[in-house]
Amino acid sequence: MKVIIVGGVAGGASCAARLRRLDERVEILMVERGPYVSYANCGLPYYVGGIIEKESSLLVADANTFRSQFAVDVRTGCEAVGISPDKKTIDLRNVATGEVTTESYDKLVLSPGAPSVRPPLPGIDLPGIFQLRTVPDARAIREWIEQGSLFLSGMDRYSGFQTVRPKTRAVVVGGGFIGLETAENLVHRRFEVTLVEMLDQVLAPLDPEMARLIEAYVEQHGMRLALNDGVAGFKPAANGAVDVLTKSGKTYPADIVILALGVRPDTVLAKKAGLTIGDLGGIRVDDQMRTSHPDIFAVGDAFEVRDFVTGEWSLIALAGPANRQGRIAADVIAGRESRFRGSQGTSIIGLFNGAAAWTGASEKTLNRIGDTDFEKIYLYPNSHAGYYPGAKPIAMKVLFRKSDGRLLGAQALGEDNVDKRVSALAMALQMGATVYDLEEAELCYAPQFGSAKDPVNFAGMVAADVLRGDMPLSHWDSAEKAFLLDVRDPVELAVEQAPGAVNIPLGQLRAHLGELPRDREILVICRSGQRAYSATRILLQKGFKARTLAGGMLSRAQVETFWEN
Numbered sequence: 001m002k003v004i005i006v007g008g009v010a011g012g013a014s015c016a017a018r019l020r021r022l023d024e025r026v027e028i029l030m031v032e033r034g035p036y037v038s039y040a041n042c043g044l045p046y047y048v049g050g051i052i053e054k055e056s057s058l059l060v061a062d063a064n065t066f067r068s069q070f071a072v073d074v075r076t077g078c079e080a081v082g083i084s085p086d087k088k089t090i091d092l093r094n095v096a097t098g099e100v101t102t103e104s105y106d107k108l109v110l111s112p113g114a115p116s117v118r119p120p121l122p123g124i125d126l127p128g129i130f131q132l133r134t135v136p137d138a139r140a141i142r143e144w145i146e147q148g149s150l151f152l153s154g155m156d157r158y159s160g161f162q163t164v165r166p167k168t169r170a171v172v173v174g175g176g177f178i179g180l181e182t183a184e185n186l187v188h189r190r191f192e193v194t195l196v197e198m199l200d201q202v203l204a205p206l207d208p209e210m211a212r213l214i215e216a217y218v219e220q221h222g223m224r225l226a227l228n229d230g231v232a233g234f235k236p237a238a239n240g241a242v243d244v245l246t247k248s249g250k251t252y253p254a255d256i257v258i259l260a261l262g263v264r265p266d267t268v269l270a271k272k273a274g275l276t277i278g279d280l281g282g283i284r285v286d287d288q289m290r291t292s293h294p295d296i297f298a299v300g301d302a303f304e305v306r307d308f309v310t311g312e313w314s315l316i317a318l319a320g321p322a323n324r325q326g327r328i329a330a331d332v333i334a335g336r337e338s339r340f341r342g343s344q345g346t347s348i349i350g351l352f353n354g355a356a357a358w359t360g361a362s363e364k365t366l367n368r369i370g371d372t373d374f375e376k377i378y379l380y381p382n383s384h385a386g387y388y389p390g391a392k393p394i395a396m397k398v399l400f401r402k403s404d405g406r407l408l409g410a411q412a413l414g415e416d417n418v419d420k421r422v423s424a425l426a427m428a429l430q431m432g433a434t435v436y437d438l439e440e441a442e443l444c445y446a447p448q449f450g451s452a453k454d455p456v457n458f459a460g461m462v463a464a465d466v467l468r469g470d471m472p473l474s475h476w477d478s479a480e481k482a483f484l485l486d487v488r489d490p491v492e493l494a495v496e497q498a499p500g501a502v503n504i505p506l507g508q509l510r511a512h513l514g515e516l517p518r519d520r521e522i523l524v525i526c527r528s529g530q531r532a533y534s535a536t537r538i539l540l541q542k543g544f545k546a547r548t549l550a551g552g553m554l555s556r557a558q559v560e561t562f563w564e565n
């Protein structure tokens, strides 16, 4: 059997390696348009920032490794330009010479990825404007940064030497994870960085109130954000700089511009071959990675996946799913019964000393599809036992089914061990766990690592309290009409007050019950929701109608007070 794989990075390379491990007899040809296979595109922003010093570190396995260890015929600088599914042939063009040859296949795997979106804006091809997808892209950015301005700004008055104005201003267009990661790395390289984003938030998969925390954090670390503003075009400016013009009429001068406007599935070949393309513009496959043609498979960023939670078609460009899909395609070609479970979009981004991570559905996705059978909680547990040095709060939002407690999604951010909480939640979600399972999860604990009630347990306990009726819950959007009871200590009110709330600190509540109404619902507030829960329990047991305000003052976008901890 002869298998041809188009695209030699995440999905393609993992497919080739897995297929060889499963079958020594199969003939494998992997073609890659670019100069490298199996490179670490996830590391590119850190190469730009200089954290990864050597370009060679990005090359995880080179073509020779594939040839010698896996007996894969690797052709770099080789572009697939046409497929004849009926004849089972593929046309390959040598990028250097232009020569086109035709190869036959028994099975074909497409893993062409998703190139960066590059809209035809005026001036987009000016020098100094870059995108970041490949090693040559990253190299070009580093060279531009390190060589100084190409344009000389004149003679120094005193020394008579020519002076070069250093590059100091960067504009990053797009607030997704590639844009933010690259922006952070440019901050590390001492650029004044402005990030321009068309939406009213960064990191679109997050719900806006969680994104606000990240926005405040990156601003505290020196990044400027221009949200709600799209780029309209670019104009050359003095000394080789570029003026970035936005739709709101603003101009941002820049010595370097990074375009990170998202990615779009590469379906050029798939369309030529007549394969079915989905409504979102990705190649359609079944759960065994088979396209509409039984001998052609597609993996990675180029195809539409089923969202694991909502069941909707979705475009998810992530390295983990691409690698798993590559393995599954190899399994199926080798005669195994593997199936892809759909993608949860589990992601993490590191920013300065912190991280934001998420898995599963967001509240806005559930709202968009009209799903009303869900509840949300906010919690702000410490990353490990508060008495052990270095504990940091984690802001968590967890979504679950009201009807059966099934976990639907989670978002978390903070400066310590966010990843392990979201990874645990991601695994739980994939296993169909409920919030009752999270309550019972037995997780690692010693004071430097966690708490006897780990944040994951804690999330389960809070959510289960809500579902069992022990903690009726409310949210800020219904706070206006209710009787608000603030159970924080008076000293905390100096930082911020809940408008219109009556303050009775938790410790004094039992003595002041006579001051509270019995004919109205009482909404109980504290800083994070924990004391409000205790107060709610007192009130409910004393016959009051009471609800805890989820996440307390912190869920009211108290961004500064969260990060101050």
Ligand SMILES: Cc1cc2nc3c(=O)[nH]c(=O)nc-3n(C[C@H](O)[C@H](O)[C@H](O)COP(=O)(O)OP(=O)(O)OC[C@H]3O[C@@H](n4cnc5c(N)ncnc54)[C@H](O)[C@@H]3O)c2cc1C
Residues within 6 Å of the ligand: 006, 007, 008, 009, 010, 011, 012, 031, 032, 033, 034, 041, 042, 043, 044, 045, 078, 079, 080, 081, 111, 112, 113, 114, 132, 133, 134, 178, 266, 269, 299, 300, 301, 302, 317, 318, 319, 320, 322
């Ligand atoms: C800067 C950056 C940072 C990222 N960081 C993360 C991260 O932290 N975490 C994460 O999960 N994901 C991250 N990703 C996304 C992740 O890299 C992708 O999801 C993953 O690489 C997709 O794998 P793929 O095989 O579908 O496509 P790719 O890895 O993009 O590989 C596709 C390859 O196919 C080649 N190709 C296309 N068409 C042809 C053709 N006709 N003939 C021959 N070759 C062709 C292309 O040249 C390309 O090299 C990042 C991506 C980028 C660009």
